Amino acid sequence: MKKKSRKKKWLWIVLGIVAVLLLSTGAYAYSIYHSVRETFNQTEEPLHREKSSQRKEQVNLNQNDPISILLLGVDEREKDRGRSDSMMLLAVNPKTNSVKMVSIPRDTRTEIVGKGKVDKINHAYAFGGVEMSIETVENFLHVPIDYYVKVNMESFKDIVDAVGGVHVQNPFSFSSGGYTFKKGELDLDGNEALAYSRMRKQDPRGDFGRQERQRQIIQAVIKEGASLSSLTNYQDILDSIAKNMKTNLTFDDMIRIQKNYKxxxxxxxxxxxxxxxxxxxxxxxxxIPEKERSSVSQMLRKQLGI
Incomplete structure (x- = not known):
């Protein structure tokens, strides 16, 4: 099990936008608040279950219970559910002020819960959407998943363009999607950011390298979205989020997490x-060897206090 400390702070797109609200004041902020609430009312998509079968009791955000969030970057196109292009599980413990983030490679071989077969873990989304993805990851890691955030990577370029593009630090030169990305600092528009985040075959780290680039883009979007200059463009940002994101987090849940877990x-x-x-x-x-899977599972269960 390989671990690496991260000094950079990053949160989900939704929490980054909420942070902007908490930093704003006056009538303008009041207007933004109601626009954001309306946006996240559109992104809310509850699960059919009340709680995970891996938990005895449902988590309580007001009591600062440790929580888990599955981040799904999906490759959806018109009339095609697609597959989960990226899967990351966050275990957040506000009592120890720490987050453990596990990147799950898309080609991981495991049982697809509800399908009755062994396959690549990213196929769970193609077979049964978010619900089957969650149940499959829970079974694979033997931990509960309390919340999910699904982002459509195909349309994520709209969010990048809405914040005026992003800045990233590229560790090596490569070409992808008709673009050439030089080593060093890059300024990317939406289409470039999508191509940058999707490259995998030229990366010596394969899927792990691609996931790192996806995290770079998400961090950059949050940084741009939380800047004061983006407030004048907030409606475009919110429109992009409304179209491209789904979550079982309510707006009030997001406020509680921003307050108690940040x-x-x-x-x-x-x-x-x-x-x-x-x-x-x-x-x-x-x-994934059983010893490796079990080690990561135990680490996550300890982080979640179970």
Whole structure:
């Protein structure tokens, strides 16, 4: 189990926008507040269950219970549900002011709960959407998932354009999606950011490298979205979020998390699931050894206090 400390703070897009509200004052902020509430009323998509089967009691945000959030970056196009392009599980403990973030490689071979077969973990979304993805990840890591945030990566470029583009630090030169990305600091528009975040085959770290670029883009969006200059463009940002994001977090949940859990983001630790690639019937999979899976599972359960 490989761990790496992260000094940079990053939160979900939704919490970044909420932070803007908390920093704003006056009648203008009042107008923004109601626009944001209306936006996140549109993004809310509850799960069919009340709580995870992995929990005895439902979490209480007012009591600062540790929580888990599954971040799904999905590749959806018109008339096509697509697959989960990126899966990251956050275990947030406000009592220890810490966050453990596990990146789950898309090719991970595991049981797809509800489908009755073993397949790549990202296929769970194609078979059964968010619900099947959540149940499959819970079964794989033996931890509860309390909340999810799903972002459509195909349309994520709209959010990047809405904040006026993003700045990233590229560790090496590569070409992707018809664009050439030089090493060093880059200014990217929406289409460029999408191509930058999707590259995988040229990266020596494969899926882990792509997930790192996706995190870069999300961090950059939050940074731009939280700047004062973006307040004049907030409606475009909110429109993009309304179209491209779904979550079972209510607006009031987001306010509670921003208030009670935000300090935990200062101590974020990234955890990678390491395995070996293999071909089975001509199909490539990443097989995670049981010892590795169990070690990560125990770490997450301890983080969640279960």
């Amino acid at each position: 300090n935990a983001s200062g101590n974020l630790q990234q955890v990678e699931l390491n395995g070996a690639g293999e071909k089975i019937n001509g199909i490539y999979y990443l097989s």
